Amino acid sequence: MKGPDKNTLYPLADHDKLCFLKNLVTNPNIIVGDYTYYDDFEDVRNFEKNVKYHFDFIGDKLIIGKFCMIASGASFIMNGGNHLTEAISAYPFAIFANGWESAMDGKEYPYKGDTVIGNDVWIGHNATIMPGVQIGDGAVIATNATVTRNVEPYAIVGGNPARTLRKRxxxxxxxxxxxxxxxxxxxxxxxxxxxxxxxxxxxxxxxxxx
Incomplete structure (x- = not known):
């Protein structure tokens, strides 16, 4: 028993809606372990579209371990989506230039670090993972959950914001x-x-x- 080829894109014969994800991603700031799969109702190439606000100039990484299961519609919000929530206005004036550049003088947008998904993690349909979240090995993220904080290994979380329902x-x-x-x-x-x-x-x- 040698197992499936970890380097194949489509491990299921005659089925292109599921892929071994590491063989699909092209962004060097998305790192995926062996045998992690992504299943999409329409096209597996939607995966990178679902990694939102992932700008090269910020440099944050999405790191996903081995043997993870990622369902259709799962999305990852990266640090490029952060705003100045403690300012009077959260509006990103500076990006529009034309005299508004000074809005960010002496300030930085919030940066919460890399988003790290452990090994053997199941991320359900339409779940959302927020910037800088770390999800432990063996965790389960329920359908439609919005994960705003770290998840312990082998925890099952659900809801918006997600909370621990139980441990496996x-x-x-x-x-x-x-x-x-x-x-x-x-x-x-x-x-x-x-x-x-x-x-x-x-x-x-x-x-x-x-």
Whole structure:
């Protein structure tokens, strides 16, 4: 069992609405791990269109781990969409020049850093991830959620703004899973453990690989 080819664009035969995303993205500031897939109802090339306000001159990165599942309509708002919310007016006067350039003298637009999605993260249909958010390994982002703050590993979050609904496992199990980091195993080892990885017995997975 060697598993699918991580370097193929369309891993499902005769189906071009799902892709291994790292083989599609062209923006060097979008970094995607192996086997992460994006599924789009219309065209997988919509993905980069859904990374909003991602301007080269800002330099922020969208970093997505391995084995993530990203549903159609998921969007990522980057730092270029930030405004001066603590000023009297949030209007971006300076970008229109013509004498308004001085509006930003001594000021900077808010910058919240890179957006980082861990490994084995499921991002549901029409979910929105805001700038600088970090989502832990194994997390689930519910359909239509708007994620405005960091998400803990193996948490399920939903709503607007998103809040933690529950954790997928108890804290001890989560610690073991993070230590195991199965997504970093060689693909042959992952293939050998497919039945355990897709089951619910974490202890059996740990014991089989201890």
């Amino acid at each position: 496992f108890d804290d001890d199990t989560i610690e073991h899973l993070l230590e195991m980091s199965w997504w970093d195993w060689p693909v042959e080892k992952i293939s050998h453990n497919i039945s355990l990885l897709s089951g619910g017995d974490v202890r059996a997975l740990i014991e089989a690989n201890s």
